[in-house]
Amino acid sequence: MTTSRHPVPAARQLPESFVPNTFAEIEPWLKELEEREIHSVADLADWLLDRSELDSAISEVALARMFANSCHTDDKELEAAHMDYQTVVLPEIKPIDDRLDHKYLDCPFRKELDQQQWLIFDRDVELGVKLFRKENVALEAEEEKIANRYAQLVGAMTVEFDGEERTLSGLRTYGESPDREIREAAWRIAAERRLKDQDELDSVFDALAGLRQQQARNADFSNYRDYMHTAKGRFDYTPEDCLAFHANVEKFVLPVMKRMQDYRKQQLGLDQLRPWDLDVDLDQAPALEPFKDADGHVDITAKLIGAVDPQFDEELRWLYGQGLFDLDTRPHKAPGGYMDTLERRRVPLIFANSGTTHADVETLVHEGGHAFNALFCRDLEPVAYRMPPLEFAEVASMGLEALAMEHLSEVYPEEDARRARIGSLQGIVTTFPWVATIDAFQQWIYTDPRHCRATREENWLQIQQRFSADVDWNGLDEVRAALWQRQLHLYQVPFYYIEYAIAQMGALQLWIRYRQDPQATVADYKKALSLGGSKSLPQLFEAAGIKFDPRGDGLGEWMQEVESAWRAEVGI
Numbered sequence: 001m002t003t004s005r006h007p008v009p010a011a012r013q014l015p016e017s018f019v020p021n022t023f024a025e026i027e028p029w030l031k032e033l034e035e036r037e038i039h040s041v042a043d044l045a046d047w048l049l050d051r052s053e054l055d056s057a058i059s060e061v062a063l064a065r066m067f068a069n070s071c072h073t074d075d076k077e078l079e080a081a082h083m084d085y086q087t088v089v090l091p092e093i094k095p096i097d098d099r100l101d102h103k104y105l106d107c108p109f110r111k112e113l114d115q116q117q118w119l120i121f122d123r124d125v126e127l128g129v130k131l132f133r134k135e136n137v138a139l140e141a142e143e144e145k146i147a148n149r150y151a152q153l154v155g156a157m158t159v160e161f162d163g164e165e166r167t168l169s170g171l172r173t174y175g176e177s178p179d180r181e182i183r184e185a186a187w188r189i190a191a192e193r194r195l196k197d198q199d200e201l202d203s204v205f206d207a208l209a210g211l212r213q214q215q216a217r218n219a220d221f222s223n224y225r226d227y228m229h230t231a232k233g234r235f236d237y238t239p240e241d242c243l244a245f246h247a248n249v250e251k252f253v254l255p256v257m258k259r260m261q262d263y264r265k266q267q268l269g270l271d272q273l274r275p276w277d278l279d280v281d282l283d284q285a286p287a288l289e290p291f292k293d294a295d296g297h298v299d300i301t302a303k304l305i306g307a308v309d310p311q312f313d314e315e316l317r318w319l320y321g322q323g324l325f326d327l328d329t330r331p332h333k334a335p336g337g338y339m340d341t342l343e344r345r346r347v348p349l350i351f352a353n354s355g356t357t358h359a360d361v362e363t364l365v366h367e368g369g370h371a372f373n374a375l376f377c378r379d380l381e382p383v384a385y386r387m388p389p390l391e392f393a394e395v396a397s398m399g400l401e402a403l404a405m406e407h408l409s410e411v412y413p414e415e416d417a418r419r420a421r422i423g424s425l426q427g428i429v430t431t432f433p434w435v436a437t438i439d440a441f442q443q444w445i446y447t448d449p450r451h452c453r454a455t456r457e458e459n460w461l462q463i464q465q466r467f468s469a470d471v472d473w474n475g476l477d478e479v480r481a482a483l484w485q486r487q488l489h490l491y492q493v494p495f496y497y498i499e500y501a502i503a504q505m506g507a508l509q510l511w512i513r514y515r516q517d518p519q520a521t522v523a524d525y526k527k528a529l530s531l532g533g534s535k536s537l538p539q540l541f542e543a544a545g546i547k548f549d550p551r552g553d554g555l556g557e558w559m560q561e562v563e564s565a566w567r568a569e570v571g572i
């Protein structure tokens with residue numbers, strides 16, 4: 001009935017039965033592209049689209065294998081299949097890809113291509129060629145292998161709590177318990193479990209940092225921060241803009257966070273806020289558990305985002321019906337959550353570790369926003385255009401969370417909706433200092449030659465303190481010093497973090513605008529999503545009707561809106 005909603009696009013030259021499982025199967029197609037003669041601009045466009053089709057097929061296998069592995073980290077065969085693709089097959093392709101990039105850049109018809117369509121692609125290929133180093137291929141593969149060790153270690157962390165063996169994400173519900181002793185016990189048992197692997201997690205990170213600095217040097221950069229800033233295609237802002245953002249967070253966000261924490265302290269009747277007091281509801285009501293299983297999870301989330309736009313409801317249910325979600329929490333799942341696209345079928349997959357609370361609804365709204373981005377831009381070519389830049393990809397997800405916040409009363413009893421809104425507003429505020437913490441920490445790690453295990457801990461504590469308001473860590477020094485090890489991005493996707501703040505500022509602007517003009521805001525949001533990655537960051541923000549402001553100069557104004565909405569909800 002619904003299978004035709006998003007049909008698989010017609011094949012160009014690849015047979016339907018073609019599955020690029022091994023390099024031997026891929027090689028003839030790459031060779032053909034390498035050797036094909038191009039006699040006109042039309043030939044060149046065809047060549048680019050054929051290449052895009054092959055890339056899509058390869059990317060689909062890579063994702064399917066990663067997804068299977070992250071759903072079952074204890075299955076050795078699935079792990080071997082994923083690692084084989086990442087560390088054998090893809091590295092074999094990279095040098096040929098580089099030759100294809102050169103073939104494109106050297107092609108006399110390149111300048112005759114439709115600039116509207118090919119400008120961003122052209123810019124990115126030039127960058128890729130400039131940064132490509134053969135000797136980095138093996139280092140990247142090695143990095144991938146070591147980073148996977150992080151997922152294994154964290155995925156295997158379980159504890160006995162409340163009569164059952166639980167994963168650490170399975171403990172999250174206890175962090176919202178109105179019983180302070182339960183919160184503290186859950187927090188401590190998770191922290192102690194993590195500390196057992198602290199040494200190994202430190203070693204894993206040391207190995208990663210070494211490999212990364214070497215990649216930067218190979219590419220003629222003096223440090224990995226500058227290398228990554230360039231490699232991540234951040235054409236529209238600089239590392240110094242990120243430092244300006246840190247300062248703006250101190251100036252405009254920390255005072256608001258401090259006032260929110262003061263209120264929390266007073267409301268909970270505490271002298272000091274401890275780390276386990278930050279997630280509990282202000283009225284100390286138990287965590288809102290609006291669903292029981294994956295079906296209920298999808299149902300309530302679809303209703304909520306359907307109130308923003310009925311199309312969101314339909315799309316989410318359709319995706320779920322296609323078997324594209326793995327939402328449950330089970331032992332031996334990789335940590336975290338993500339959306340990624342099966343590029344041949346051009347449909348998104350969603351991976352999560354869900355509990356049964358409102359936070360899990362928010363997560364699915366978030367990943368749903370990413371999924372709609374993938375769906376709305378699925379007709380774009382080449383495949384690179386179906387991957388929006390991260391700074392905007394997170395506007396799609398966080399923006400939808402912000403818009404959905406306005407409709408909580410339509411799916412929850414009013415009192416629960418109010419509590420959820422208060423939680424969301426607090427969450428928006430606490431996001432910024434945490435992003436600044438992680439970004440400042442990474443910037444320090446990769447730019448200070450004195451970085452080692454001991455200085456890392458020292459600097460982490462300093463940076464963490466800089467962006468903290470008023471939480472009492474007394475007696476928890478060991479845990480605090482290792483807190484950064486919880487942030488999987490540091491291990492698995494280095495320098496992917498500032499994007500969340502840039503996007504959160506975009507999401508905030510969408511929310512402010514939505515409260516004044518919902519229809520135009522949703523229309524622009526959908527239009528911007530349909531552009532995928534085919535435009536520059538400033539253009540994507542503009543299409544969504546919002547400002548691109550990586551330095552956070554507008555934070556003062558936006559924080560005022562957030563604080564006054566929060567004050568209205570808590571009644572002060």
Ligand SMILES: [Zn+2]
Pocket residue numbers: 366370393394397
């Ligand atoms: Zn996201």
